Amino acid sequence: MTDPAVSLTGVGQTRKLRLSGQDICKSFGPAQVLHDVSIGLYSGEVHALLGENGAGKSTLVKILSGYHQPTSGQLVLDGHKTGFANSDAGEKAGVILIHQELNLAEQLTVEENIFLGREMTRGWFLDKVAMRSQARSLLDRLQCDISPETRIRDLSVSDRQMVEIAKALSKNADILILDEPTAVLTGREVDILFGLIRRLRAQGVAILYISHKLDEIKAIADMVTVLRDGRHVATHAVADISKDDMARLMVGRDIAQMFPDRVADEQAPVVLSVRNLSVPGMVHDASFDLRKGEVLGFAGIVGAGRTALMEAIIGLRPQSGGTIARNGSDVAIASLSDAKKYGIAYLTKDRKGRGLLLNMDMRPNLTLLALEKFGSPLISRKAEEDALEKAIAAFDIRAADSKTRVGDFSGGNQQKLLLAKVMETDPDIVIIDEPTRGIDIGTKSQIYHFIGDLTAQGKSVILLSSEMPEMLGLSDRIAVMAAGRITGILSGDDRNEHEIMRYATGISDKNGASPYEPS
């Protein structure tokens, strides 16, 4: 293993090596997830960390910031051997980690979370005024207009992520580590974050940045380190390496074509028809058709009401007015079991809060949605284990062992398990909300092909995604929502980023006057 402090030249010449990990090994029980990994972070430099799901990225950065202790290996801070007994020690040394998984107390407000454990005080009392105004200004720096008094549980996932970033900012990091911060952020928020990272870099902060989005790495990083199966594969200057190279280093092979080739039959029968569906306060008068074998995308800005509409369709939210027809006949869906009965399945975008039982292992999670399939009156353990084996193979889920709590899984593997869980119901219509959040590029491509296979089997997919390439690459038609209404359904050549933006912002509206134009 080469010493990063020596090997890194080029961009880093005038910069100072702040923190390095040398020959880091880490095992959880019998499973070793990091093998002799070394990495060096320089002031004023953005270092990207790349690797497949489960490669050990999160584990490595947790070690660098004191959340985990390495099994062997050494941390060096400013030339001195060091070790962080806990995250507190790490933070005191200026190393701040933004976790991949949100770490917020749901019952508390934004302000309370930002200052948790480091409350500002006047005398013995909390200085709420100061904290509130500082929280406000932190959020303003992030151009985030949520109120500091909002409770976390009332926030969307992307807003929560912004709160995490604000919290990290408030700690004045010397060394900032961001573990997939953009997985749940919208494009606008990513731009804001990048602006922020550039400013911090200019101030001499050392930044370690994890992402599965190679575009982002190209855009923001100076150096990149690639991990594979817990081993260091390569460290390069970003300028010297192409995206394809990065992908190859990561996966260990060439990524075949990213998106599947598919042709949807425009005359195929309508399998799901929604008319004038409303959700009080969230969705107004939504109508659309879904055809057999089709991928219907739903685009829109966060908060446009896409999730709310889908949750209403599957019976998790009260619908007011409107009808839903399956294969031409009206159906009443009052609960998720009704939806299941009509062959509709839904994959939530909140895998931690709504998707998986984090304190359990894989098996009960996988089969929870389709329990009756696994035997009645008694669950067949064997059937479950068979299903698990199949799912692990089919979705390439990598876990140390089958007894690991799902909460200890890498983020991407959680997502894959969630997908597997939803597919256990063998649905005809799959509604997937942000299916590739936190998924590595190789697996992403697999998921896309998997969606392609589904449509080839005559199943239909509704895709909610904030990733434009994914939306454009997979969808046959794209419905666009703005402020709770479907403003247009785009097909053919209309399916392009520009048109989508026009509808998403309400500039164009096929279903009547734009709500934002003076009438």
Next chain:
Amino acid sequence: ADKIKIGVSIPAATHGWAGGLNWHAQEAEKDLEKAYPNLDFIIATAKNPTEQANDLEDLVSVQNIDGLVILPFESDPLTIPVQQVKEAGKFITVVDRGLSQPGIEDIYVAGNNSALGEQAGEYLKKRLDGKGKIVVLRGLPTTVDDERVEAFNASIKDSDIEVLDMKYANWNRDDGYEVMQDFLSRFPEIDAVWAQDDDIALGVIEAIKQADRTDEMFVVGGGGMKDIIKRVKDGDKLTPIDVLYPPAMIATAMGLTALKFETKAAVEGRYILGATTVTPENADKFYFPDSPY
């Protein structure tokens, strides 16, 4: 004209004897209110001394009583609260357990817990010819229980009766059953059982029956529960006698208090009720099939 109000403060019906107390209080209320239409009895029940003190306050402040009949949960904690009722100018009748300070009450209808223990002790001594092995099941750790046990110990002191062990059975039938079961496994030889209360005695009897040792021993209870009286009356060998501690004493007290308001007679003073021993001969007199106790 406004009725004369008499508050009655008693422990809630949380075990058999207290249940009998409640029943007798209610019966007396009905009878006395019928007999004296200008009287209104108000019964308040409490689950602990604190609650009883609360009840006293409420009887005075919102019910505006003229007289109070109280069976104190415990003597010490209720002395001050009763004294306050007295200071508010009310007529006070205390039942069963005396207050810690003399001179507060106008009438004292005293139960005699010591006599209960003593009677049981005397009977055991006589029946066992002054020697034998016995076990004792006590009630809850309170003054009432202490008085009974002390008197019992005193009365058998000069004999060769050996008390194998004493355990609390909480005036509860289930606990009586379980404690007796364990005594039975522990002691191969038991000549008699003193259960300090008839509820406990009933549990004890079932345990003895289950162990098939009915011929070996007998049980002396206390209180005067109808089930036990009936057994005594029927000459059950397991329960040769019972020592009375009648919850009906509350009715006596209420009656005396009513008399005070109705006749203006001088009914002040102490009325001490003895602990009668119930035998097959006199059992008929103490058997009330309609009472819940």
Next chain:
Amino acid sequence: MSRPDNKALPATTGSRVPFHIDFKAIGPFVALIVLFVLGTAINEAFLSSGNLSNIFTRSSFIGIIAVGATFVITAGGIDLSVGSMAAFIAGAMIMVMNGLVQSIGPGVETVLIGIGVSIVLGIGAGAINGLVSTRGKIEAFIVTLGTMGLYRSLVTYMADGGTLSLDFGVRGTYRPVYYGDVLGIPMPVLVFLGVAIIGYVLLNMTPFGRKCFAIGSNEQVALYSAINVDRVKTLTYIIQGLCVSIATIIYVPRLGSASSSTGVLWELEAIAAVIIGGTMLKGGYGRIWGTVVGALMLTTIGNILNLTDAISNYLNGAVQGLIIIVAVFLQRGDWRRKKN
């Protein structure tokens, strides 16, 4: 999603360490054995078959109720009403059976009808707890605190403050249900065993049990997994009610009576048995065998204290409390970690 080179990965699942002892699962048993050793040391009579049979028989009441409580607690609920519910059901059974003696005599039919009444009441009472807390969106703690007062009052009222006693004729017919045995195993123990086995199967091997775990662990996830959360929760209270009813059915023939002091604090004992057994009070993880052992432990502690007069009676509660804490400490096995 096929992945040709998947096979090349090291097998990450299914690897199990051979002969690995799960201390968490055997913890309660170890603690129970320690108690048994202690009991024997204190008094040889402890190991007599009569005493052992007493311990097991006595554990049956609390044990059966605690099996029900395991469901409720696993699904994230709590039921404080079980003790009063038992008293109320016992009272109602006795009144019905006494009433029937006049018309159909003290035969088996009367007892069967009494048992039927018990089951109907148990299910009904459980359903009330479940429905009021789920539909009314009121904390189970409050609802069952309320019904606890309700049933306690009802039985006091029915008994007129005193004791309801079962007719002597019926008692004879009914007696074997408590005092009888099959192959030397007392009836209550058999029933307890049956309830525990059924409970185990239901909790660990059926979709329903799985749903209880899921709800207790994260209600939102359960909701998004097409689980009818309200229904499953209500069912756990119904199971609890049914368990109380069964416990009452074997309780009534023991002393043939019910009063306002019947079943006082059984709720605390039942919950304690459940928690001692390793079920999590916050829900999401439940263990029937742990509960069974927990109930046995509680009874055994009481029994041991009755077998010795070395300890002042006044201090029984203290010894009991300390033993519970120490037993749980031992069985949790956290002291072992220190050594690593």
Next chain:
Amino acid sequence: MSRPDNKALPATTGSRVPFHIDFKAIGPFVALIVLFVLGTAINEAFLSSGNLSNIFTRSSFIGIIAVGATFVITAGGIDLSVGSMAAFIAGAMIMVMNGLVQSIGPGVETVLIGIGVSIVLGIGAGAINGLVSTRGKIEAFIVTLGTMGLYRSLVTYMADGGTLSLDFGVRGTYRPVYYGDVLGIPMPVLVFLGVAIIGYVLLNMTPFGRKCFAIGSNEQVALYSAINVDRVKTLTYIIQGLCVSIATIIYVPRLGSASSSTGVLWELEAIAAVIIGGTMLKGGYGRIWGTVVGALMLTTIGNILNLTDAISNYLNGAVQGLIIIVAVFLQRGDWRRKKN
């Protein structure tokens, strides 16, 4: 999807309705007012100053203990030992004060030393609960169930099975602490108010309070936020102990005695007051004012039952239970949603 003109959209988050009434916060007050109206309807004397003063004075014991319980429960714990702890502390205070009468007489010093003993014991007992559960990693339910038995036994032992009574001389000195008043407000009410205000400030306006919320809400997050979870939890038990001690200090002059029946079931009442007040049993959200109102509601219900003898005494518990359920149902305000 980048969007420069986002500002043109109506803000979907953080929007606030003006003059929005927080039903959740005022719910308990509404329920209390309803109870007061009910009381007045039943008996005019309900509103007499004497009666109101009784209600507030009585609420003080449970109220003060419940303020402490709010901390424990908010931080995700539970303390079942408070009732026995109160009995034990009361007993110890009485013994110490009685002992001092011989040497220093029944003066103010004796009372002050008694109070000091109470505070030391309260803090100590709380610390034991906190340390054993956090260091020993034993569920608080089990630990405090154990100490509940322990303290109950100790007071029984100290009283030799009977009652410990305060010397009559000391009683006279000590009396004003319960029976005195300042500007017509009874001392216990003043103390209660003081404890509630301090509790409110501590829970809502200091870093410590915020840490309690965080721990109850998500222990892992708290740990990651450099919060010393064990220490904060232990402190909540110490606060609980201190509150028990304060409640005992004003309790002792009232009845001047302690026995094994002192404080029985206070733990249930205290927890009920906390939950009625809107604190979540699972932790993460606590409300001192709600707790105060909860304690007042419980006392008021008991008082109302004494205003009338229309209801059989046997049914008191039933009425009490039903009122609690209905009051909580009303205050939770979920019935309002149906209308939307």
